[in-house]
Amino acid sequence: MDAFIVISLIKIAVVAFVLLTAVAYLQWVERKVIAHIQLRMGPYRVGPHGLLQPLADVIKLITKEDMMPSYVNKPLYLFAPFIAVCMALLSIAVIPFGPTITVFGYQTNMQLTDLNIGVLYILAASSMGVYGIALAGWASNNKYALLGGLRSSAQMISYELPMALAIASPLLVSNTLSLKELVGTQSGNILHWNILHGPFPQIIAFLIFLIAGFAETNRVPFDLPEAENELVAGFHTEYSSMKFASFFMAEYLNMVTVSSMATLLFLGGWEAPWPAAYGSNLIPSAIFLVAGLTALYHAANPARKMDKYTLPVFGIVFLGIAGLFLLPLVQSWLLPLFWFCAKTGVILFFFMWVRATLPRFRYDQLMGFAWKFLFPVAMLNLLVTSFLVAWFS
Amino acid sequence: MDVILFLIFAIIAVVSAINVVVQTHPISSAVSLIGVMGSLAVLYLLLGAEFIAAAQVIVYAGAVMVLFIFVILLLNAGAETKRGRSFMVQLLGVPLLIALLGLLVFFVDRLFPRSVTVHFGGFSGGSAQAVGRALFTTYLLPFEVTSILILIAILGAIVLARKELD
Numbered sequence: 001m002d003a004f005i006v007i008s009l010i011k012i013a014v015v016a017f018v019l020l021t022a023v024a025y026l027q028w029v030e031r032k033v034i035a036h037i038q039l040r041m042g043p044y045r046v047g048p049h050g051l052l053q054p055l056a057d058v059i060k061l062i063t064k065e066d067m068m069p070s071y072v073n074k075p076l077y078l079f080a081p082f083i084a085v086c087m088a089l090l091s092i093a094v095i096p097f098g099p100t101i102t103v104f105g106y107q108t109n110m111q112l113t114d115l116n117i118g119v120l121y122i123l124a125a126s127s128m129g130v131y132g133i134a135l136a137g138w139a140s141n142n143k144y145a146l147l148g149g150l151r152s153s154a155q156m157i158s159y160e161l162p163m164a165l166a167i168a169s170p171l172l173v174s175n176t177l178s179l180k181e182l183v184g185t186q187s188g189n190i191l192h193w194n195i196l197h198g199p200f201p202q203i204i205a206f207l208i209f210l211i212a213g214f215a216e217t218n219r220v221p222f223d224l225p226e227a228e229n230e231l232v233a234g235f236h237t238e239y240s241s242m243k244f245a246s247f248f249m250a251e252y253l254n255m256v257t258v259s260s261m262a263t264l265l266f267l268g269g270w271e272a273p274w275p276a277a278y279g280s281n282l283i284p285s286a287i288f289l290v291a292g293l294t295a296l297y298h299a300a301n302p303a304r305k306m307d308k309y310t311l312p313v314f315g316i317v318f319l320g321i322a323g324l325f326l327l328p329l330v331q332s333w334l335l336p337l338f339w340f341c342a343k344t345g346v347i348l349f350f351f352m353w354v355r356a357t358l359p360r361f362r363y364d365q366l367m368g369f370a371w372k373f374l375f376p377v378a379m380l381n382l383l384v385t386s387f388l389v390a391w392f393s
Numbered sequence: 394m395d396v397i398l399f400l401i402f403a404i405i406a407v408v409s410a411i412n413v414v415v416q417t418h419p420i421s422s423a424v425s426l427i428g429v430m431g432s433l434a435v436l437y438l439l440l441g442a443e444f445i446a447a448a449q450v451i452v453y454a455g456a457v458m459v460l461f462i463f464v465i466l467l468l469n470a471g472a473e474t475k476r477g478r479s480f481m482v483q484l485l486g487v488p489l490l491i492a493l494l495g496l497l498v499f500f501v502d503r504l505f506p507r508s509v510t511v512h513f514g515g516f517s518g519g520s521a522q523a524v525g526r527a528l529f530t531t532y533l534l535p536f537e538v539t540s541i542l543i544l545i546a547i548l549g550a551i552v553l554a555r556k557e558l559d
Contacts, residue, residue: 076424117521120447127455131427134462138420146466153463157456177521 007108015112019092023252024054030352037356048310058245066241069140076139081239081246084132088253090125094118095260096180098270098336110270110333111180118179119167122261123160126216130156132250133218133235140238148234151224151363155215158370159222163212165378166205169385170194170265173202183269193268199388204381206266208374210347213258215370217251220355224363259347260340267343270336284325284338292318395513399439406432418472419465423458430454440511442519 028043028050035042043050068077098110115121130153137149171177173194174185186193194202215222226234236247263269272280292315299311325334361369409428416422430453437446478486518527528536 073420076420115443117443117447120444120451120521124447124450124455127451127459130455130459131424131462134459134466135420135424138462138466146469150463150466153459153466157459157463160456 003106007103007106008112011108011112015092016089019089019253019256020249023249023256024058026252026255026348027057027248028054029348030355033349033352034356037353048306048313061242061245064241066243069142069238071141072238073139073141076135077238078243080132080136080139081243081250082132084129084136084250085246085253087125087129087132088250088257091122091257092253094121094179095257095264096183096269097340098333101333109180110336114178114180116178119171119177119182119265122257123164123167126254126257127156127160129250129254132247136239136247137235140235142238144231144233145235145237148226148231148237151231152218152235155218155222155224155366155370158367159212159215159374162208162370162374162378163216165375165382166208166212167261167265169200169205169382170202172382172385172389173197173200179264179269183264183271186268187271189275190268190273193266193271195266199392200385202266202381202385204377205385206262208378208381209262209265210350211374212370213262214351214354215366217254217258217351219251219255219351221358221361222366223360224366227360255348255351256344259344259351262347263340263343269343270340272335272339276335281325281331281335284335284342285322288318288322288325292316292322395439399436399513402432402435402439406436417475419470420462423461423465426461427454427458430458437519439513440519441513441516444519444521444524 031053032042032050043053046052046056068074093112094115096109096111096114100107100109102108133156134149134153137145137147137152140146171182174182176182176185186197190196195206196203214220218224218226224234226236231237236244239247272283274280295311295315295318299307299315302308302311324330325338406429409425409432412425413422413429416425430449434446434449434454437443437449518524
């Protein structure tokens with residue numbers, strides 16, 4: 001019992017630290033990705049390749065003056081950012097990053113807790129997250145904030161339906177609500193992932209889930225709650241300093257949750273695309289080897305002045321990671337972690353890619369799309385899936 | 394541990410429920426109601442009904458209350474003005490409340506024998522599988538009748554909304 005508590009506390013500390021750092025760096029990655037898509041450099045001044053930019057941002061946000069506008073509803077105004085970030089953090093508790101592993105002779109899951117209603121838990125946490133935004137919009141006592149909060153709650157209610165229906169169909173195929181068992185049913189090779197697995201490949205459900213996920217996280221092209229040309233900054237217009245940062249963090253945490261949910265439900269979680277017997281355990285090493293060699297090549301032919309010094313370091317770090325993946329001692333937990341992070345990362349990259357390329361919807365288009373297209377398609381997909389699952393089982 | 398958690402969340406539920414009535418602003422009342430729903434979900438969870446607890450949060454605390462808050466935001470309802478209570482309320486309010494509570498205690502004491510106590514986590518039919526099986530075998534008819542009822546309500550809402558347009 002004591003060992004369980006200690007291990008759980010260590011896991012919580014590690015997951016919280018890694019998650020919050022990842023969220024801070026996600027912002028850096030997003031700025032870099034969008035910058036490169038638009039043929040710009042992105043953050044470059046703070047640290048090598050702007051790598052210390054998130055740190056600078058955090059310091060800036062903490063030390064900024066914390067404004068409290070007059071005429072706000074104080075309790076709810078203070079409560080709203082808190083609830084937004086809390087509900088976003090809660091979901092990570094049930095997300096499994098890997099299988100059961102043995103550390104110093106003690107067996108533990110690479111997951112904070114394995115609930116047998118894990119999927120419902122995440123749905124519950126995300127449905128409670130709406131309050132953060134809706135109450136922030138109302139408590140700010142500002143017409144733009146109110147409109148942003150209204151839009152956001154309407155949008156989240158509407159898109160929760162197709163999202164829940166899209167989640168239900170892979171659950172029917174896997175026949176479990178526990179996220180850990182869900183991945184267990186998708187092991188083997190890429191053909192066993194729910195997105196391709198028979199009796200009915202869940203590719204439609206995957207697309208619906210992603211689209212609804214964009215809307216649930218208020219991301220482009222569904223970022224109407226903060227459409228700056230109409231609503232200034234939407235629901236967080238009146239927030240400053242760390243309270244503003246909480247909404248920002250909540251948005252990125254929700255992005256991470258949606259991406260990992262898509263990975264777990266449709267893309268086989270931490271499972272490799274094909275068995276290790278055919279060499280899938282060499283893929284991470286190969287990827288980092290190529291990355292390291294590319295960095296070293298560019299260090300030899302520097303395009304910019306500092307590249308001579310920074311790129312060799314990156315190259316050596318990448319080569320070191322490539323070597324790390326070959327050690328049999330750490331392979332058992334590093335490989336699942338790699339596949340989980342790689343799949344989640346690809347979806348997160350997709351989020352950024354879409355943000356850099358697509359314009360915003362009009363409000364009536366947004367609602368019409370959810371109710372007249374996404375909802376019926378999700379319903380039809382669920383019907384066909386349940387029929388085929390019943391037929392073949 | 395279970396008893397402590399039960400007491401904490403039972404107190405939160407009761408205090409929030411009283412707060413729903415006491416608050417003058419609809420938003421504050423709605424937020425208190427969310428508190429009631431949330432603590433009820435925890436109480437279900439303590440008893441071992443995890444599916445009901447999740448459904449309570451998703452449906453009541455999540456969907457229903459979001460709609461309440463949405464409507465309050467949309468109408469931008471202000472705080473209600475307190476008018477003086479009538480003479481009858483002032484005279485009979487407290488005695489009637491005490492009588493009601495006394496009756497409740499009396500009936501609970503009579504209907505539920507003291508020998509049967511509540512076991513936290515003792516309810517085993519609370520998993521999603523058990524609830525699903527019960528819904529589609531034992532309670533199939535009430536379940537389907539309820540869904541027809543909801544369908545009729547949706548149709549009614551559409552008919553009413555269309556009338557408004559013409």
